Amino acid sequence: MNDTVQLPRWIDVGVLPVINLLLALAVSGLVVLAIGESPSEVVEILLYGAFGYEEAWGYTLYYTTNFIFTGLAFAVAFHCGLFNIGAEGQAYVGGLGVILAALYLDFLPFPIMMIVAILAATAFGAAWAYIPAYLQARRGSHVVITTIMFNFIASSLMVYLLVNVLRPQGSMNPESKQIAEHLRLPFIHDMAASLGIEIARSPLNLSFVYALICSVLVWLFIWHTRWGYAIRTVGANAVAATYAGIEPGRYIIMAMMISGALSSFMALNEVMGVQHRLLIDFTAGYGFVGIAVALMGRNHPFGIFLSALLFGMLYQGGAELSFEIPTISNDMVVVIQGLVILFTGAMEHMFRPRVTKIYMAWHLRRHGQEAA
Amino acid sequence: MDNFELVILLLDATLRTSTPLILAALAGMFSERSGTINLALEGMMLGGAFSAATVAYYAGNPWIGLLAAIATTVSLSLLHGFACITHKGNQVVSGMAINILMSGLTALVGIALFAQGGKTPSLDHGSRFQPITLPGADAVADVPILGSLYSELLSGHNILVYIAFLAVPAAWWVMYRTRFGLRLRAVGENPGAVDTAGIGVIAMRYRAVMCSGVLVGMSGAYLSTAQGASFLQDMTAGKGYIALAAMVFGKWRPFPALFACLLFGFLDAAATRMQGVVLPGIGEVPVQLVQALPYVLTVILLAGFIGRAIPPKSLGRPYVKER
Numbered sequence: 001m002n003d004t005v006q007l008p009r010w011i012d013v014g015v016l017p018v019i020n021l022l023l024a025l026a027v028s029g030l031v032v033l034a035i036g037e038s039p040s041e042v043v044e045i046l047l048y049g050a051f052g053y054e055e056a057w058g059y060t061l062y063y064t065t066n067f068i069f070t071g072l073a074f075a076v077a078f079h080c081g082l083f084n085i086g087a088e089g090q091a092y093v094g095g096l097g098v099i100l101a102a103l104y105l106d107f108l109p110f111p112i113m114m115i116v117a118i119l120a121a122t123a124f125g126a127a128w129a130y131i132p133a134y135l136q137a138r139r140g141s142h143v144v145i146t147t148i149m150f151n152f153i154a155s156s157l158m159v160y161l162l163v164n165v166l167r168p169q170g171s172m173n174p175e176s177k178q179i180a181e182h183l184r185l186p187f188i189h190d191m192a193a194s195l196g197i198e199i200a201r202s203p204l205n206l207s208f209v210y211a212l213i214c215s216v217l218v219w220l221f222i223w224h225t226r227w228g229y230a231i232r233t234v235g236a237n238a239v240a241a242t243y244a245g246i247e248p249g250r251y252i253i254m255a256m257m258i259s260g261a262l263s264s265f266m267a268l269n270e271v272m273g274v275q276h277r278l279l280i281d282f283t284a285g286y287g288f289v290g291i292a293v294a295l296m297g298r299n300h301p302f303g304i305f306l307s308a309l310l311f312g313m314l315y316q317g318g319a320e321l322s323f324e325i326p327t328i329s330n331d332m333v334v335v336i337q338g339l340v341i342l343f344t345g346a347m348e349h350m351f352r353p354r355v356t357k358i359y360m361a362w363h364l365r366r367h368g369q370e371a372a
Numbered sequence: 373m374d375n376f377e378l379v380i381l382l383l384d385a386t387l388r389t390s391t392p393l394i395l396a397a398l399a400g401m402f403s404e405r406s407g408t409i410n411l412a413l414e415g416m417m418l419g420g421a422f423s424a425a426t427v428a429y430y431a432g433n434p435w436i437g438l439l440a441a442i443a444t445t446v447s448l449s450l451l452h453g454f455a456c457i458t459h460k461g462n463q464v465v466s467g468m469a470i471n472i473l474m475s476g477l478t479a480l481v482g483i484a485l486f487a488q489g490g491k492t493p494s495l496d497h498g499s500r501f502q503p504i505t506l507p508g509a510d511a512v513a514d515v516p517i518l519g520s521l522y523s524e525l526l527s528g529h530n531i532l533v534y535i536a537f538l539a540v541p542a543a544w545w546v547m548y549r550t551r552f553g554l555r556l557r558a559v560g561e562n563p564g565a566v567d568t569a570g571i572g573v574i575a576m577r578y579r580a581v582m583c584s585g586v587l588v589g590m591s592g593a594y595l596s597t598a599q600g601a602s603f604l605q606d607m608t609a610g611k612g613y614i615a616l617a618a619m620v621f622g623k624w625r626p627f628p629a630l631f632a633c634l635l636f637g638f639l640d641a642a643a644t645r646m647q648g649v650v651l652p653g654i655g656e657v658p659v660q661l662v663q664a665l666p667y668v669l670t671v672i673l674l675a676g677f678i679g680r681a682i683p684p685k686s687l688g689r690p691y692v693k694e695r
Binding site: 031328329336345350 | 479675683
């Protein structure tokens with residue numbers, strides 16, 4: 001029918017995602033109603049928790065930082081036609097790189113350590129993504145299944161390392177030693193204080209700035225370099241890419257390794273910025289949220305920033321929610337997240353035929369008037 | 373005789389741990405052989421487990437719980453089908469969405485209903501599936517070897533364990549010996565040809581995901597009303613993904629998938645018993661290694677180092693009728 005009609009960009013990247021998002025939020029509202037609470041009250045608490053007081057902003061942006069990294073990670077692989085479900089494992093292993101650098105190279109001065117930590121995270125995260133990437137590119141094993149498997153393998157490996165290797169002598173907790181004071185990423189409130197500006201304390205740290213830099217770099221890479229072009233070509237049509245002299249396997253591996261590196265930067269925020277040590281399961285599902293973030297943001301860094309902010313807000317507001325309404329736990333946020341993925345990702349085409357119809361009617365009427 | 377007892381106990385545990393995997397792997401097989409990727413096994417299993425425990429608690433009857441579980445998982449399958457088959461949405465994304473949604477929803481509703489931190493109340497004797505003693509099991513218990521094989525290993529499981537093992541030949545028969553099965557496989561390989569023959573591709577795929585829902589519902593009910601006595605938050609703990617791995621490991625076929633489930637179930641049963649055990653000549657085997665083994669083996673298989681696992685040809689592709 002009208003499936004082939006090219007919609008203008010503002011409908012495609014603006015109207016349709018917003019309709020889908022609103023639908024997801026509406027269904028979330030029904031869930032709240034079903035368990036006997038008032039949706040308007042929930043929205044109010046969510047917004048207050050996310051932006052209502054001074055510390056809240058910092059927390060919201062701290063969560064946003066993680067989501068930017070994992071959202072960008074999913075997007076880069078997606079542009080190459082790959083589903084990288086493995087951000088969780090890649091970030092986990094990336095955290096190993098960060099903690100090893102910070103614990104064993106602790107004689108380095110901070111500015112050099114920052115670069116070393118970024119390189120270590122990149123190396124570990126990209127290496128963990130390389131194996132599924134290689135298997136997809138050269139042996140045809142589906143990257144979705146292998147990255148899922150690699151999440152579990154990463155989890156077992158890290159538990160083993162934390163319990164048997166990284167745990168300091170005499171400690172019962174399966175976690176690493178603390179990172180030396182001078183090697184931690186500075187908090188934004190401390191940085192502002194040194195400039196004489198007073199900001200409320202929060203876990204927001206320098207990695208937020210790095211996330212913004214990465215967003216710009218990803219944008220430049222995907223749309224303004226020949227590698228980005230090649231990656232998008234492979235993603236759009238691998239056969240056509242081959243005829244154009246682009247070898248798909250090479251770019252599959254490149255996209256996956258960049259994706260793995262981006263996910264592992266989440267460890268900079270969590271390990272080097274906030275926890276200051278390596279904890280079991282510090283990735284806490286942020287890798288999976290990255291899928292929702294990227295899909296909602298239409299795999300564009302700017303869209304990813306906006307949806308990362310939305311999810312940061314949901315996470316921070318959700319924490320407030322569980323304080324205020326005892327029957328609603330943090331799990332409400334997980335439900336919203338699932339619904340957002342369902343409606344903006346899986347059912348993204350649901351309204352397309354209808355919107356196309358409305359647009360065509362409007363378009364025809366306007367053009368009809370012009371003709372007359 | 374001590375070692376023999378140990379082996380029997382280990383195999384007994386293997387049967388119990390592999391039951392949910394078998395049901396879920398068969399569920400995945402029905403869906404995927406028809407061309408619809410089913411990553412949602414984990415979430416559906418969780419939803420089934422929650423519904424079974426909740427309804428069995430209120431009704432005081434495990435069978436009603438089982439029906440509730442199946443109703444839940446079939447609805448979720450239909451949702452998955454609505455997104456992927458009707459609206460041609462991405463099947464991987466839809467599966468992940470259902471997994472995340474159920475992980476949140478089961479906890480949320482659990483807390484709202486029972487206020488026990490996401491757990492459902494413990495089920496009493498009558499609201500759970502109880503072990504069944506096979507006829508004559510007590511009589512032959514004293515017969516050496518064969519007697520204890522029969523009475524300890526084969527007898528004394530709950531009905532869902534037997535259903536799971538009978539479901540394998542049943543699934544094989546449906547898949548390879550009935551018209552329905554032939555069409556189901558055809559729709560996953562070459563939907564265009566099936567459509568040309570005058571059979572509805574969409575309806576066929578919906579039927580396949582519904583079969584999938586029925587099977588995975590039973591595996592969920594098994595976790596909370598047969599193996600366990602209540603629903604616990606995130607109690608599937610990756611079993612849906614292991615089942616998926618087993619299905620891939622079994623190359624999307626019932627009997628090889630059964631073998632893979634038994635192998636993975638055995639590794640699971642062995643892992644809990646190997647904690648701190650020092651094997652002669654090898655030393656202490658890290659539990660985490662044994663736990664990761666199913667995933668490692670599946671990756672090696674997928675990489676084509678032990679035979680080739682070839683998925684159905686149209687797996688993951690929504691059917692677009694040509695006009």
